[in-house]
Amino acid sequence: DAGVTQSPTHLIKTRGQQVTLRCSPISGHKSVSWYQQVLGQGPQFIFQYYEKEERGRGNFPDRFSARQFPNYSSELNVNALLLGDSALYLCASSLQGQETQYFGPGTRLLVL
Amino acid sequence: AQSVTQLGSHVSVSEGALVLLRCNYSSSVPPYLFWYVQYPNQGLQLLLKYTTGATLVKGINGFEAEFKKSETSFHLTKPSAHMSDAAEYFCAVSRKGNQGGKLIFGQGTELSVKP
Numbered sequence: 693d694a695g696v697t698q699s700p701t702h703l704i705k706t707r708g709q710q711v712t713l714r715c716s717p718i719s720g721h722k723s724v725s726w727y728q729q730v731l732g733q734g735p736q737f738i739f740q741y742y743e744k745e746e747r748g749r750g751n752f753p754d755r756f757s758a759r760q761f762p763n764y765s766s767e768l769n770v771n772a773l774l775l776g777d778s779a780l781y782l783c784a785s786s787l788q789g790q791e792t793q794y795f796g797p798g799t800r801l802l803v804l
Numbered sequence: 805a806q807s808v809t810q811l812g813s814h815v816s817v818s819e820g821a822l823v824l825l826r827c828n829y830s831s832s833v834p835p836y837l838f839w840y841v842q843y844p845n846q847g848l849q850l851l852l853k854y855t856t857g858a859t860l861v862k863g864i865n866g867f868e869a870e871f872k873k874s875e876t877s878f879h880l881t882k883p884s885a886h887m888s889d890a891a892e893y894f895c896a897v898s899r900k901g902n903q904g905g906k907l908i909f910g911q912g913t914e915l916s917v918k919p
Contacts, residue, residue, distance in 0.1 A: 737907060
């Protein structure tokens, strides 16, 4: 079975631009969470979506938004990019009622 | 509030030596505890988890961890290090009953294995 997939793998943007990152969960998983991992740090929770509804949000500004589609895939959008948004963005999925999250390979975003 | 502290940002061991990576947590509610490994330029892979039951948890690749409530610790060990164990290791905590939601990670410990 395929694991969590994310696209693109790498992305370069300039300050002020907008970016959309995509995630496809493991088949059968209905919960998707997004994390930001800045170089040298642990991942920080951004959002959780379950059954297309936001179920949790971390301490991130409103420039960050996300949505989940009927097929349970998800997009993370970041507007008005700042240099500090440069990071590895990780998506994780989990089965309904399960605590274990399975992570994708991430999208590495560089903001110049 | 929950938090995780990993003692030592970098640990170096010789091949065949014991691996010990330390993790202490703070939680006002019963926690779920996890160890993840991250190889260079990759995502996170689950090594093991503690939810309920036996406090000594065995994971993949010969790793194990023991939940000690009195010490609020969940240290990761492996009896004999292999070169392929070189990676970044993250301890994480979530609330019991959490279903795919917020994981709180430590800062990570980079493990180096010397031949």
